[in-house]
Amino acid sequence: MNATDAKSLPDWRNSNLGTRIRVAVWLAVEVGEGGHFTKQQLRDAMPGVEQIDRRMRDLRPAGWSILTYRDIAGLAPGELQLDKIGKPVWEKEYRAAGLRVITATMRRNLFERDGHRCVRCGILAGEIYPDDTAVTARLTVGHVIPYKYGSGSTMADLVTECARCNETAKHLTSPRLNEQQVWDELVELPRKDKFAVLAWLAAGRREQSRVERVVSHIWQLPGVHREAIQERLARTLS
Ligand SMILES: [Zn+2]
Structure with missing residues (x-):
């Protein structure tokens, strides 16, 4: 039996396999090259898999x-x-194929460079989302161009993203807003702000203002120091 024989594939239902392998086998067996599918079908095939x-x-x-x-x-x-089945990641020698290796140091340097905030939406680590108060932002590593995933893993290819922005593909399949709704909000903005939005979109990232930089630095302090600063600031302003 050769390696590409479908019979040699493991069973994608086997929950002991890694998720990437299960997804790969499911795609190869259930979808096939050229076949169409939805993420919902994939999720339904492996319920509860994160x-x-x-x-x-x-x-x-x-x-x-x-x-x-x-x-x-x-x-x-x-x-x-x-469109195309790639390396057989279910085989031992290909198990790590294409997986990016980001060291803890790289991660730290990256978060440092980006001011410990998501470069897409600007939220800081640990902040609560303005539109979803049940969730605090968790920072993660993303690619500069999300759809060129795998383009590289150097600092220049990577950006700090919150987990929510990182799941861009998920947002594509279940958009919370449509284009017109967002456009209607946009046209209400003053001209100056429209320029800021355009610059942000063109750069693919939001530049940090001085105010945001200061807040970001305060946020990185231990809680007691943060509270001390808050008290000092309140005194200064009273
Ligand atoms: Zn974000």
């Missing part, structure tokens, strides 16, 4: 081509096409 979208994206740097409606015409939003 970060399944991310594990699917992790296949891209291993040579798997998975297209969205952004890449090709004819797909509905949320629909995906398995």
Whole structure:
């Protein structure tokens, strides 16, 4: 039996396998090259498995081509096409294929460079989302160009993102707002702010203002020091 024989594939239902491997086998067996699927189908196949979208994206740097409606015409939003099966990550020698190796030092330097905040939405580590008070932001490492995932793992290729912004693909399949709603909000902004939005979009990241930089630095202090600063500031202003 050769390695590419379908019979040699492990069973994607086996929960002892890593999620990336299960997703790869599911795609190869249930979808096949050229086949269409939705993330919901994938999630339904492996209920309760966490970060399944991310594990699917992790296949891209291993040579798997998975297209969205952004890449090709004819797909509905949320629909995906398995364009090409890449390296057989279910085989031992390919298990780590394409997985990025980001050391703790790199991560620290990256967060430092980006001011311990998400470069997409600007939220600081530990802050509560203004539109979702149940969730505090957790910082994670993302790629400068999310859809060129696997383009590289040097500092220049990476950015600090909050976990929510990092799940951009998830947002694509379940948009909370439509284009017109967002546009209507945008046109209400003063002209100066429209320029700021345009600059932000063109750069793919939000530059930190002096105010935000100071707040970010305060936020990185231990809690007692943060409280001390808050008290001092309140005294100064009273
Ligand atoms: Zn964010």
